[in-house]
Amino acid sequence: MRAEDGSLAPAAGRFVSGRVMIGSEMLLRAEGISKQFLGVTALSNVDFDLAAGEVHALVGENGAGKSTLIKILTGAYRRDGGRIVLAGKPIDPSDVMDAQELGIGTVYQEVNLLPNLTVAENLFLGREPKRFGLTNRSEANRRSREILGQYGLDIDVTSLLATYSVAVRQIVAIARAVDLSGKVLILDEPTASLDAAEVSRLFSILDGLKQRGLGIVFITHFFDQVYRIADRVTILRNGHKVATRPIEGLKRIELVSLMLGRELQEQEAHVAEPVDRSQKPVVASFKALSKNGQIAPFDLEMRAGEVVGVAGLLGSGRTETAELMFGIHQPDHGTIEVDGKPVTFASPRDAIAHGFGFCPEDRKLDGIVEDLSVRENIVLALQARRGWAKPLPRKEQEAIADRYIEALDIRTSDREKPIKFLSGGNQQKVILARWLATDPRLLILDEPTRGIDVGAHAEIIRLIGELRQRGMSLLVISSELEEIVAYATRVRVLADRRHTGELPAGEISADAIMRAIASAEDETSGGGAGEGRAAEILREGTA
Amino acid sequence: MTLPTTIRRVLPQLVALFVILALNTAIAPGFLDIAFANGRFYGSLIDILNRGAPVALLAVGMTLVIATKGIDLSVGAVMAIAGAVAAALITSDHSLAATILATLGVGIVCGLWNGALVAFLGIQPIIATLILMVAGRGIAQLITEGVILTFNDPGLVFVGTGAVFGIPFPVILWVAIGIAASVLFRTTALGLLVEAIGINRRASSLAGIGTSALLLAVYAASGLCAAVAGIVAAGDIRGADANNAGLWLELDAILAVVVGGNSLMGGRFSIAGSLIGAMIIQSVNTGILLAGFPPEFNLVIKAAIIVVILVVQSPASQTLFAFMKSRPRSEEDAAAPVREPEKEAAR
Numbered sequence: 001m002r003a004e005d006g007s008l009a010p011a012a013g014r015f016v017s018g019r020v021m022i023g024s025e026m027l028l029r030a031e032g033i034s035k036q037f038l039g040v041t042a043l044s045n046v047d048f049d050l051a052a053g054e055v056h057a058l059v060g061e062n063g064a065g066k067s068t069l070i071k072i073l074t075g076a077y078r079r080d081g082g083r084i085v086l087a088g089k090p091i092d093p094s095d096v097m098d099a100q101e102l103g104i105g106t107v108y109q110e111v112n113l114l115p116n117l118t119v120a121e122n123l124f125l126g127r128e129p130k131r132f133g134l135t136n137r138s139e140a141n142r143r144s145r146e147i148l149g150q151y152g153l154d155i156d157v158t159s160l161l162a163t164y165s166v167a168v169r170q171i172v173a174i175a176r177a178v179d180l181s182g183k184v185l186i187l188d189e190p191t192a193s194l195d196a197a198e199v200s201r202l203f204s205i206l207d208g209l210k211q212r213g214l215g216i217v218f219i220t221h222f223f224d225q226v227y228r229i230a231d232r233v234t235i236l237r238n239g240h241k242v243a244t245r246p247i248e249g250l251k252r253i254e255l256v257s258l259m260l261g262r263e264l265q266e267q268e269a270h271v272a273e274p275v276d277r278s279q280k281p282v283v284a285s286f287k288a289l290s291k292n293g294q295i296a297p298f299d300l301e302m303r304a305g306e307v308v309g310v311a312g313l314l315g316s317g318r319t320e321t322a323e324l325m326f327g328i329h330q331p332d333h334g335t336i337e338v339d340g341k342p343v344t345f346a347s348p349r350d351a352i353a354h355g356f357g358f359c360p361e362d363r364k365l366d367g368i369v370e371d372l373s374v375r376e377n378i379v380l381a382l383q384a385r386r387g388w389a390k391p392l393p394r395k396e397q398e399a400i401a402d403r404y405i406e407a408l409d410i411r412t413s414d415r416e417k418p419i420k421f422l423s424g425g426n427q428q429k430v431i432l433a434r435w436l437a438t439d440p441r442l443l444i445l446d447e448p449t450r451g452i453d454v455g456a457h458a459e460i461i462r463l464i465g466e467l468r469q470r471g472m473s474l475l476v477i478s479s480e481l482e483e484i485v486a487y488a489t490r491v492r493v494l495a496d497r498r499h500t501g502e503l504p505a506g507e508i509s510a511d512a513i514m515r516a517i518a519s520a521e522d523e524t525s526g527g528g529a530g531e532g533r534a535a536e537i538l539r540e541g542t543a
Numbered sequence: 544m545t546l547p548t549t550i551r552r553v554l555p556q557l558v559a560l561f562v563i564l565a566l567n568t569a570i571a572p573g574f575l576d577i578a579f580a581n582g583r584f585y586g587s588l589i590d591i592l593n594r595g596a597p598v599a600l601l602a603v604g605m606t607l608v609i610a611t612k613g614i615d616l617s618v619g620a621v622m623a624i625a626g627a628v629a630a631a632l633i634t635s636d637h638s639l640a641a642t643i644l645a646t647l648g649v650g651i652v653c654g655l656w657n658g659a660l661v662a663f664l665g666i667q668p669i670i671a672t673l674i675l676m677v678a679g680r681g682i683a684q685l686i687t688e689g690v691i692l693t694f695n696d697p698g699l700v701f702v703g704t705g706a707v708f709g710i711p712f713p714v715i716l717w718v719a720i721g722i723a724a725s726v727l728f729r730t731t732a733l734g735l736l737v738e739a740i741g742i743n744r745r746a747s748s749l750a751g752i753g754t755s756a757l758l759l760a761v762y763a764a765s766g767l768c769a770a771v772a773g774i775v776a777a778g779d780i781r782g783a784d785a786n787n788a789g790l791w792l793e794l795d796a797i798l799a800v801v802v803g804g805n806s807l808m809g810g811r812f813s814i815a816g817s818l819i820g821a822m823i824i825q826s827v828n829t830g831i832l833l834a835g836f837p838p839e840f841n842l843v844i845k846a847a848i849i850v851v852i853l854v855v856q857s858p859a860s861q862t863l864f865a866f867m868k869s870r871p872r873s874e875e876d877a878a879a880p881v882r883e884p885e886k887e888a889a890r
Binding site for chain 1: 730731732733735736738739742743745746747748749750751752753757810811
């Protein structure tokens, strides 16, 4: 099934000694694509090309610009600059339908079909075969069976799509896209909800489509899938293209460093001083916590005055770890102890009652209450903990708000301004203030510096150090390795929804973290148990 | 202008109310006359306050539900259930106190049912409350066994038609409940928490707000208000009419909330605004009757007046007004025109 398998070798003439030929025979070429949203640059001068019969993987962290690029190629967004050439002709898709007719079909992670219609109706939606001006059902059904037969799928096409598994729906979506468009197929994280057998079935279908000369763009954050199916990979970061590389000869560690944006030998700005954690009291310990399909069992002991950095690629289980710890989701197994006593968190409210705080990754969706003022946003968690019957007096609310506006240097014209008018960095500081006002013992920060300006970035890093020195226990998730190095007193490494290793205080460097991530990705990619060095390091110092 | 914020908040509604009252005065010269006879006040103004009581009562609960980004379509049906329960109990020789307490309890249970569907099962409020809206009249008919249950209990009749110090009792009820609800939600943290849920339920839950419990409470409050309105309506006609009690009043209640300047998108709310909204609607109704239009015009005229009020209140015209107002001002207010486009962009 793999590309190196002789029987499925790439079509002759496309590759010349493993190198993709550049030039006019490229099926799809996008040059200098730029896009801004309300003055925020989402894509800056990105080039991308795709050969017929090629699978081109597109990788990058959240917010790197993958979906923006895809949406521009498929006509969902209009580009601000650059040009797109499809099969030698410049195109300018005005909407998704237009792009489909030009030959670019897309299958999204959440399959974009209608579950309440039959399989055949889905395949021919909007282009039903007609007879005497009426839909010719039997013709549609016959052709549907024929089309799906090409994908080795023998199902009742007159049943509702909803009766089939996600994997089958995905194949139907691919069949529709290929039948409708026929030149370029874009797959946006198609494997996110598939199991291993379904993934390999999908990949054999993709191999077949390659043979037929389709160009396939494949978005994923699973490295082993990139290596298994892709011919080339393009890495995006912060709206810029970092590189396009042939997969052959590309080492995993190179790919990780391209994604995270660091050269391997680069030196650290500064490192948090080591902490003798055995002297500090345990705030909370999490034992064998797990949730099926979200995160494999992990142990974690949080002590006062330490910052545990959490590193790993997107989808490695970072946020899932935090969500179990904070009671947003309930673990299938495992126990949580606070001050040595077992507790269960049915909701964040319970975790907060035990002195936990959590700054979520998606500030807009999960953090700010946009129409409420800065003051109200700051006192919200504290007020919620006190209960509705014990309102904070207005004067006290104002004092708290003013204190944090000053301490965190929140830039706002006044405390009664709705938070939605603040910049991203200042909104983040308000959310931090919301938790600091509750005087938490354990604070979980999920990507606290994402999408904020440089000044606020530095202030938040400094603040994390201060909070640690004041004895708070912090767990900080970040994709920015320099950042983790700057504040973490130990670093948890995650890969493939497992805690695969830990770097103790003396061994933290961006280089070491990156190596740990890359080796963990390597070990887990085989699908095996992944025991070994990483698992050894994982042993919590709890003995 | 340095009016207190609460007054400033409802200023557009007050202006609309006065404009309509002025129109009514122009149409019917005796409109503002108030007479005192048989121990109570009489007059068109009193009529508006009295006739508007059911919608005003419903609007109090509806305001809270809408503040959570929800809606309660069942309140009209709950009125019918409450009327049926009250009539059935009082005619089977239960005491007035027991009848009223049981009826209010039934209203709360109805609200809890709605709240549970919304808070625990995650059903969209419009669908969740549609269930009871449809089923509620059936339940009421089952209770009355398909007939209009009449009663003559003086206590229950007093709730609908009595007067205290000359003021009709329903008026006292809605004013008192409106003030009580405002005080409850504004002197405790309930108001803030409800607004937070309406604006961003997920973020509120992550900040430790017990969103499910609050949603339950808010829908229960709406059911309670509907039960009170149901008793008033039944007392007024001395009987429980399962088919017609509270019919379509859920729509008037929603309209009152919206005319009162509250957003259906949830968040910031003003109970006072909704109560004024209810009075605006009742003034329009009364005005149309006084003007002597043929009845078939009533609904169309009412709709036209409501449309005008809503257009004046719409975000688009508010932006326009702010823009026009800011132009002739001096430099100290230069920030205002900048702020408005920013607001638009954030939407």
